[in-house]
Amino acid sequence: MKSQVVRVESFSASFGEHRILKNINLSIPKDKVTAIMGPSGCGKTTLIRCMNRMHELIPDAQVTGKMFLYDEDIYSMNPILVRRKVGMVFQRPNPFPTMSIYDNVIAGYKLNGIKLPKTEQDSIVEDALRKSALWDEVKDALHRKGTFLSGGQQQRLCIARTLAMKPEVLLLDEPTSALDPKATSHIEELIVELKKSVTIILVTHNIAQAARVSDFTAFLYLGELVEFGPSKKLFTVPEDKRTEEYLTGKFG
Amino acid sequence: MIQEKIFQNTLYISAFCVVALLIAIFCTLLHASFPAIKEFGMHFVYGKVWDPVSGEFGALPFLVGTLLTSFLALIISIPFSLAIAILLGEYLKKGVVATVLKSAVELLAGIPSIIYGFWGLFVLAPIVRNMEIQLGIIPYGVGILTASLILSIMIIPYSASIGREVIRLVPADLKEAALSLGATRFEMIKKVILPYARSGIFAGILLSLGRALGETMAVTMVIGNSNFLPKSLFSPANTMASVIANEFAEATETLYLASLVEIGLLLFVVTMIINIVGRYIIQKMSVET
Amino acid sequence: MKANNIFVRIIKDRVFKGAAVVFSVLSILPLLFILLYIVKNGIAVINWQFLTELPKPVGEIGGGIANALVGTGILILIACLFSIPLGVAAGIYLSEHRTGKLAYAVRLSAEVLHGIPSIVIGIIAYIWLVVPMGMFSALSGGIALGIMMLPVIVRTTEETLKLVPGTLKEAALALGVPYYKTILKVILPAGLSGVLTGILLSIARIAGETAPLLFTAFGSPFMDVNILKPVNSMPLLIFNYATSPYPEWHALAWGASFVLVVFVLTLNILAKVISRK
Ligand SMILES: Nc1ncnc2c1ncn2[C@@H]1O[C@H](COP(=O)(O)OP(=O)(O)OP(=O)(O)O)[C@@H](O)[C@H]1O
Ligand SMILES: [Mg+2]
Numbered sequence: 003m004k005s006q007v008v009r010v011e012s013f014s015a016s017f018g019e020h021r022i023l024k025n026i027n028l029s030i031p032k033d034k035v036t037a038i039m040g041p042s043g044c045g046k047t048t049l050i051r052c053m054n055r056m057h058e059l060i061p062d063a064q065v066t067g068k069m070f071l072y073d074e075d076i077y078s079m080n081p082i083l084v085r086r087k088v089g090m091v092f093q094r095p096n097p098f099p100t101m102s103i104y105d106n107v108i109a110g111y112k113l114n115g116i117k118l119p120k121t122e123q124d125s126i127v128e129d130a131l132r133k134s135a136l137w138d139e140v141k142d143a144l145h146r147k148g149t150f151l152s153g154g155q156q157q158r159l160c161i162a163r164t165l166a167m168k169p170e171v172l173l174l175d176e177p178t179s180a181l182d183p184k185a186t187s188h189i190e191e192l193i194v195e196l197k198k199s200v201t202i203i204l205v206t207h208n209i210a211q212a213a214r215v216s217d218f219t220a221f222l223y224l225g226e227l228v229e230f231g232p233s234k235k236l237f238t239v240p241e242d243k244r245t246e247e248y249l250t251g252k253f254g
Numbered sequence: 255m256i257q258e259k260i261f262q263n264t265l266y267i268s269a270f271c272v273v274a275l276l277i278a279i280f281c282t283l284l285h286a287s288f289p290a291i292k293e294f295g296m297h298f299v300y301g302k303v304w305d306p307v308s309g310e311f312g313a314l315p316f317l318v319g320t321l322l323t324s325f326l327a328l329i330i331s332i333p334f335s336l337a338i339a340i341l342l343g344e345y346l347k348k349g350v351v352a353t354v355l356k357s358a359v360e361l362l363a364g365i366p367s368i369i370y371g372f373w374g375l376f377v378l379a380p381i382v383r384n385m386e387i388q389l390g391i392i393p394y395g396v397g398i399l400t401a402s403l404i405l406s407i408m409i410i411p412y413s414a415s416i417g418r419e420v421i422r423l424v425p426a427d428l429k430e431a432a433l434s435l436g437a438t439r440f441e442m443i444k445k446v447i448l449p450y451a452r453s454g455i456f457a458g459i460l461l462s463l464g465r466a467l468g469e470t471m472a473v474t475m476v477i478g479n480s481n482f483l484p485k486s487l488f489s490p491a492n493t494m495a496s497v498i499a500n501e502f503a504e505a506t507e508t509l510y511l512a513s514l515v516e517i518g519l520l521l522f523v524v525t526m527i528i529n530i531v532g533r534y535i536i537q538k539m540s541v542e543t
Numbered sequence: 544m545k546a547n548n549i550f551v552r553i554i555k556d557r558v559f560k561g562a563a564v565v566f567s568v569l570s571i572l573p574l575l576f577i578l579l580y581i582v583k584n585g586i587a588v589i590n591w592q593f594l595t596e597l598p599k600p601v602g603e604i605g606g607g608i609a610n611a612l613v614g615t616g617i618l619i620l621i622a623c624l625f626s627i628p629l630g631v632a633a634g635i636y637l638s639e640h641r642t643g644k645l646a647y648a649v650r651l652s653a654e655v656l657h658g659i660p661s662i663v664i665g666i667i668a669y670i671w672l673v674v675p676m677g678m679f680s681a682l683s684g685g686i687a688l689g690i691m692m693l694p695v696i697v698r699t700t701e702e703t704l705k706l707v708p709g710t711l712k713e714a715a716l717a718l719g720v721p722y723y724k725t726i727l728k729v730i731l732p733a734g735l736s737g738v739l740t741g742i743l744l745s746i747a748r749i750a751g752e753t754a755p756l757l758f759t760a761f762g763s764p765f766m767d768v769n770i771l772k773p774v775n776s777m778p779l780l781i782f783n784y785a786t787s788p789y790p791e792w793h794a795l796a797w798g799a800s801f802v803l804v805v806f807v808l809t810l811n812i813l814a815k816v817i818s819r820k
Binding site: 255257258260261262264265266268269270271272273275276279282283286333334335336337338340341345355358359360361362364365366367368369370371372373375376377407410414438439440441443464467468469470471475495498499502503514515518521522525526528529530533 | 552553555556559560562563564565566567569570571573574576577578580581628629632633635636637639640645646648649651652653654655656657658659660661662663665666667669670671690693694697721722723726727747750751752753754757758761778781782785786793796797800803804807808811
């Protein structure tokens with residue numbers, strides 16, 4: 003097994019004329035948490051949406067450069083396969099309101115038209131809910147609609163939904179920004195637990211959060227990758243002036 | 255301040271007038287159809303004979319004609335309007351094709367119904383007549399089928415625009431979640447959008463039905479105006495609206511006029527209920543999202 | 544999770560999209576046919592005489608639609624006079640009173656009025672105006688059309704005025720401008736293009752209406768500007784000529800259809816242009 007899961011090579015992305023990402027080079031290490039930080043609008047969301055080819059769903063969106071998942075070129079793979087291998091959790095919890103909790107977890111299979119025997123489905127659901135630390139809270143309500151859950155529970159349900167597809171990489175886009183501190187610490191514990199089995203890329207605004215859970219950190223500024231390295235180093239002795247200013251809150 | 259007071263009162267009275275207008279319309283219809291209601295009671299809706307000469311008025315042929323044409327038109331139009339709604343709401347959000355399609359649909363909605371009727375009479379009816387000759391049935395050309403075809407063309411833009419509105423109400427993050435799990439757009443539409451938008455789509459169909467029920471001129475011109483119960487889809491018939499259009503100006507006896515007004519009253523009540531229910535469902539859906 | 548499975552699914556997706564495109568194109572084909580047909584048959588009869596002369600009896604060559612043009616103008620004018628002041632005032636009321644029983648009732652009534660079949664409006668105008676006056680008249684037809692315009696104007700006025708920022712109103716009030724002047728001189732002008740758009744769209748909606756005129760304006764072969772007498776209108780003329788047995792009249796009806804379609808589409812485009820501003 004290689005130790006680099008996602009490799010980004012001279013990658014740029016834009017919306018029409020507006021260039022968002024400028025010549026990014028980056029390698030995401032396997033089974034680690036990599037945090038992506040930077041001021042609002044610097045292109046964090048865009049970067050991870052490029053990794054599972056969600057970026058191209060927006061009209062006018064373009065990319066140049068290369069991205070690899072292991073040795074496969076993401077942009078010559080089928081986007082459907084990419085998205086299944088590179089799962090994504092969104093900023094705001096978005097469980098499917100028309101489906102039960104159970105159906106939400108298994109939704110990836112249903113949506114992909116994959117038919118599985120009932121027992122196998124059951125075990126996938128249980129496994130995913132256990133991994134996302136939600137099992138004990140919902141095991142008696144599996145067939146109720148997921149909308150009655152609290153925000154934090156809904157977000158963990160969305161994580162379970164993504165984990166059920168057994169992705170290689172889990173993209174988390176500010177997964178806690180819509181949650182209260184307690185739910186946030188729950189998700190953070192979960193992230194640390196999950197990295198044993200899946201590579202995690204975490205977009206966050208919260209410097210303390212990045213410091214708490216990530217092994218590596220990338221700092222983006224105005225669409226450029228300013229600095230990338232082990233979090234311990236980046237947070238203590240940043241190489242670039244801009245990183246330091248951001249960490250010390252000088253960007254406002 | 256006196257102007258202030260006048261201004262406030264003008265607004266208040268105007269608003270009140272809108273409500274009063276509706277109530278007055280209802281009361282007028284009820285009052286003017288009273289002789290027929292008193293004379294025929296419930297028999298009015300299941301009486302099969304409509305004979306102004308002998309003074310017998312049963313509206314069943316028109317109820318059947320209305321329901322047949324409207325439902326047929328609805329069934330014919332659903333695949334088309336759903337296709338437009340999905341294409342514009344999901345696949346083509348921008349670009350030349352989307353603009354052209356959207357403008358064409360708006361244009362279709364803007365053409366007066368008299369013109370649809372005229373075209374139907376001179377272009378569509380002969381086509382249906384040829385078909386009937388091929389099939390070996392009496393070639394009227396005009397009749398239920400022709401009326402349904404014209405109606406379906408007329409309601410497509412209306413139901414397509416409601417459909418698009420409803421599909422747009424489905425939150426974007428749900429669509430993205432489905433796509434990020436590796437679903438194709440088709441699978442996302444089938445398993446996320448349609449279930450979510452189900453009630454709204456139902457409301458759209460209901461509102462389109464309301465439209466079709468009351469459509470008058472185009473139908474009047476191509477339905478053949480026969481006051482007998484239609485025997486087949488090719489028979490000439492009359493709808494509630496078309497019989498009023500045809501006979502109202504010549505109805506002089508009280509009972510005859512009252513019977514026609516009662517048909518108008520029925521149309522009013524049915525479309526009112528349909529509109530209130532349909533709008534309520536869509537409103538509920540947009541509040542939830 | 545086999546690769547061929549994905550292939551099948553993508554094919555399905557393509558087929559579905561293809562079907563949606565095909566059905567959409569099919570449903571705008573009638574539009575092309577209708578427009579083509581009207582242009583083809585209509586343009587041939589249109590000339591100066593057609594627009595300025597009165598209809599001629601059967602058998603005589605020529606004749607025009609002047610009286611229908613004037614009649615439609617009169618009917619629209621009456622409809623506007625009835626519906627615009629009332630509708631705009633009610634719309635202002637709604638935008639100023641977002642909640643409350645009357646506002647709720649007005650919204651519901653406008654919704655229901657909008658959905659009433661036009662033929663029923665014709666019956667109403669007949670009972671209210673034609674019967675008491677003892678004859679068909681432009682007035683009754685105009686009022687019938689006005690009732691149809693009303694809900695559109697109420698709704699568009701409300702919606703546009705709601706979009707005017709509340710700070711604008713507060714700014715005016717804070718300057719000591721009285722409430723009614725604030726509304727009339729600040730809020731209404733700020734939403735003017737929207738209100739105008741609504742008016743144009745509602746005129747487009749009624750310009751082609753025939754059903755409510757059948758037994759109100761009734762139609763007439765003469766040029767008459769007396770609003771207490773029957774008048775002709777474009778859609779009535781099309782209806783009467785189209786359902787007549789004479790080919791010469793059919794030709795005139797195509798010409799009139801062409802003029803009517805051009806008029807209605809122009810209004811729609813005008814409305815769009817104004818709402819863009
Ligand atoms: N759909 C879109 N169309 C056009 N431009 C967009 C679109 N989405 C984002 N952008 C632009 O792309 C830039 C980067 O956006 P992105 O969402 O990647 O930033 P971000 O770093 O995730 O910010 P935040 O921390 O606020 O989430 C922004 O300048 C934004 O205006
Ligand atoms: Mg973001």
